[in-house]
Amino acid sequence: MVAGTERSHAILVLTGAGVSADSGVATFRGPDGLWEGHRVQDVATPEAFQRDPDLVHAFYDARRAKLETVQPNAAHEALARLDAEWPGELLIVTQNVDDLHERAGARRLLHMHGELKLGWCLACGERFAWVREMGTAATCPSCGGVGQVRPDIVWFGEMPYEMEPIEEALQRCHLFVSIGTSGAVYPAAGFVQTARYYGARCLEMNLEPSQGSMFFHETRLGRAAELVPRWVEELLGG
Numbered sequence: 001m002v003a004g005t006e007r008s009h010a011i012l013v014l015t016g017a018g019v020s021a022d023s024g025v026a027t028f029r030g031p032d033g034l035w036e037g038h039r040v041q042d043v044a045t046p047e048a049f050q051r052d053p054d055l056v057h058a059f060y061d062a063r064r065a066k067l068e069t070v071q072p073n074a075a076h077e078a079l080a081r082l083d084a085e086w087p088g089e090l091l092i093v094t095q096n097v098d099d100l101h102e103r104a105g106a107r108r109l110l111h112m113h114g115e116l117k118l119g120w121c122l123a124c125g126e127r128f129a130w131v132r133e134m135g136t137a138a139t140c141p142s143c144g145g146v147g148q149v150r151p152d153i154v155w156f157g158e159m160p161y162e163m164e165p166i167e168e169a170l171q172r173c174h175l176f177v178s179i180g181t182s183g184a185v186y187p188a189a190g191f192v193q194t195a196r197y198y199g200a201r202c203l204e205m206n207l208e209p210s211q212g213s214m215f216f217h218e219t220r221l222g223r224a225a226e227l228v229p230r231w232v233e234e235l236l237g238g
């Protein structure tokens with residue numbers, strides 16, 4: 001059992017790109033500072049989309065196609081097991097836009113940065129499932145408008161989704177666990193400070209110390225696919 005954690009306790013898990021790294025999905029900040037060869041401001045801002053929609057669509061179309069070739073890893077599976085078996089409150093908040101948590105079976109899950117497999121029509125405002133290529137000529141299944149569909153991804157400068165329930169869960173949780181995130185992007189990077197302020201024990205699992213590492217009570221370094229199953233076993237088996 002993780003120090004001080006009882007089975008009635010509320011747990012909030014935050015995941016980032018590192019949780020999917022062992023599945024072969026590229027993390028955002030490579031050693032060269034680039035994201036699959038692109039600067040973030042060229043592919044992940046509303047301004048980039050206005051300036052060069054073909055480039056932005058090609059980038060996300062490639063990311064969406066890649067999803068078909070990857071599988072959830074042991075970290076996703078362990079979190080799905082925790083979701084199924086933890087008797088107390090649990091919320092998994094992911095910054096990832098892949099669908100590996102849900103494919104592993106997680107249910108108590110929120111995507112704060114959107115999802116690759118959703119589209120959003122700027123003409124009518126509807127959001128809908130989108131599994132194929134999108135491109136600049138996509139037709140909205142709701143209003144029939146052409147060329148106004150964008151990936152339902154939260155870009156830099158836009159407001160993340162689900163902040164209200166996340167903020168409430170941060171204030172209530174007894175244990176806050178951050179997995180595979182560099183702690184470089186707010187508001188997620190600040191969650192540890194909120195959770196700690198409200199009294200949660202804070203645990204980080206990452207390949208290297210994150211930028212906010214000093215705010216955690218405990219840091220475990222290594223690959224998520226190894227660390228997370230071990231931690232879940234400690235919680236459920238202990």
Ligand code: OAD
Nearest residue numbers: 016017018021027028029095154180181182206207223224
């Ligand atoms: P980053 O790429 O910034 O950080 C990934 C973290 O995972 C790094 O600290 C790595 O050391 C760690 N890591 C890599 N492989 C790992 C492994 N196998 N096991 C455990 N940890 C590993 O990704 P995020 O922190 O998720 O936002 O990035 C946050 C946000 O910035 C993203 O959601 C995205 C991005 O721009 C938007 O697109 C809005």
